[in-house]
Amino acid sequence: MIKHLKVILLIISVTFFQTTPLYANEEVSVSGISYDEIYDPIEPINRAVLNFNFFIDDIAIRPIIKTYKFIAPEPVEKGVSNFFSNLKEPIRTVSFIFQGEFYKSFNSIGRFTINTITSLGTFDLASRVGMEKNETDFGITLAKGGVSSGPYIVLPIIGPSNLRDLSGDVVEYFVDPISNNVPNREYIAISDGLNERAEIDEQLDRVREASSDRYEMIKSIYYQNRNAQLEEEYIQNLPVPKIYIE
Template sequence: MTIPNFLRILPFAGTILLTACASPDEGRGINDPYEETNRAWHDRNVALDRAVIRPVSNAYGTAVPDPLRRGLSNVSDTLSIPGAVVNDLLQFELGDAVHNTARFAVNATIGLAGLFDPATEMGLEARDADFGETLHRWGVTEGAYVVLPVYGPSTERDALGLAVDVALDPVGSLLGSNERKAKTGLTVAELADTRYRYSDIYESIIYESADSYAQMRLTYLDQRRYELGTPIGSAATGETEGGGSYDIYEDFYE
């Protein structure tokens, strides 16, 4: 009997939840007890970027016209909307759930399966939601900072959120094997386009910083805390400030 994907991650989920709940409150500096291991994975990820990801993304960005790259990224974004709707419901954000459902319906039909984005022009802008955010809404603290293979910077809470989002993907669960491969290909194309589009900013962090690990850690934690509405600016100093500050990393992550 095949074990559902969600059940397979339950042991991992329990460990992460227990660790995260026992960790210091988020927004109060850097919690990095795994720094030695994290730095090793960071170095491997940088080496992978230099050897594979950067040349592939540059080739993709050079060979594929910008309108087509944007269109493929739009399709990938549209396919991710049902997952956002699930998290909206889990967070009891019914308004966002209705908004994202309408966005999906418009782009999947008028937008030709998501190739175009007429929904944004109609006032149905993207409102992302993920299971890491859902856990935050449920009171789970961010836990320790971790670096994931290939994926890069995360926290224990967001690592669990990523695993659950993959396991519970509503669209992926309805597709056949060939369609799932195509969906994965679209995701890879979107990541390659993002890497190419923001290469100057990304490379200034990982190749030009005196300590690229520390800079990436600071960038990720401040950005994620900003997204979740928790105090920002604290990853560097340990001091907390009220919400409402500007997003200093907006250009990098959009």
């Protein structure tokens, strides 16, 4: 049964990757990017999952995060955030190799070595000596390899993604040299998830307050952030309004 499921998933993935553009109305974009019509064929399901996520967040996750942020001093929060970010450097190293970005790959493994030896990753000494952090993941690797994003997906508890990024996450889960060699990797994954949630706590509060449609807002923010990681001149190429006399 599992064997069949894998085949079905593979067929679905290949079909989506081959036929769906990054955005449904890509060709009408002025700047080459259109955020108006992100490919979202399962929107009703996604909306239901998002509502479920907000419900779980309200009753369980948000109180934990608010308490953590209230209790933990700023340096502790920063240290925890650095620790989890450092654990991702080896997989970033692998991703950069696949992207052909060898300098960044050396930089990532160098950062991991320096930060792990000096502080177990809780202090980002590497940045202080000029080895800046470069974000990447397998979703970005797939995108740079020409794979389209596929449909937008909201995952239970985890949040916004798309078929390409989800596939990247699955690959990472199996090839990550750190988490594959650590006992009880589930606990690390959960703690990392909570840490990531804590990092976007203020932004989420704003989404709750200042949005006429939080589903659309989150979707747009997700794609903008992913495109920023993919494009060199992302800010310059963002769409702007036509100018009217004020």
